[in-house]
Amino acid sequence: MPTLGDLTLHDVTAGYDRHPAVHHVSLRWPAGSLVAVVGPNGAGKSTLLKCVAGRLRPMHGRIDGVEPARVAYLPQVSEVDRSFPITVAELVGLGLWPELGPWRRADAAQRARVAAAIAEVGLQGFERRTLETLSGGQFQRALFARLMLQDAPVVLLDEPFTGVDTRTLEDLVCVLRRWHEQGRTVIAVLHDLALVRAAFPLTTLLARELVAHGPTAAVLTEPNLLRARQLQEAFDERAELCDLDADNEAELAHGGRRRHV
Ligand SMILES: Nc1ncnc2c1ncn2[C@@H]1O[C@H](COP(=O)(O)OP(=O)(O)OP(=O)(O)O)[C@@H](O)[C@H]1O
Incomplete structure (x- = not known):
């Protein structure tokens, strides 16, 4: 299995329509680590994961150590269309896309x-059942099987256990532990803190900004969780990019280099 290096976020701000959803996040996820990303609803967890997956371009900052083509990404189940008329085997077979491309058939x-x-x-x-006939848990299993075939060094999962x-x-x-044992970097957005404590050595706690990052027991403390709640409640949804980010964006728009502070 090919490996990549550490995944590093340098002062990443990301959001939608000039409104940052998460801002000034700097952290390092070591290669081969098993990480939970936690935080209140709306904390920016999915937004950050989308940036790492290459689905959303940061407004500011940069992400090193990741190539979108070599990332397996599972979005929140609500974003996955189950009405598409394909079978379980066909869905799972889509995981071979990176090696088959559009024209070759599987041997x-x-x-x-x-x-x-x-x-x-x-x-x-x-194998021959269509997706709409599966239960939520069966569908999630099928999505995990598709990820397995992608054989990617980095696996990103957004609330992968919802409704199971x-x-x-x-x-x-x-399955997730096996990926970790195989040396992949596995990063999962989760809400179940008991599960995080039991199964995830590292945790990143977000509340629109980075609250804490490191060994799970050191991150999931009462003071950190309280601070996350307070930061989330105090965040202004309508906030614009701060001056620094806006300058940087203007510079980018004019073909300049990204600035990192
Ligand atoms: N496509 C979008 N367009 C505009 N705003 C968005 C979009 N996606 C998310 N947001 C906003 O960005 C902020 C962060 O959302 P995000 O989904 O990243 O949070 P989250 O921590 O994953 O939340 P949850 O735990 O509820 O899934 C929220 O205020 C949300 O409304």
């Missing part, structure tokens, strides 16, 4: 990998 070895990934997530027998039962949760956490 026997690749089809065997699709079958193995489906079996690994416990969906043997569901305990059994599915345990199975999918095992």
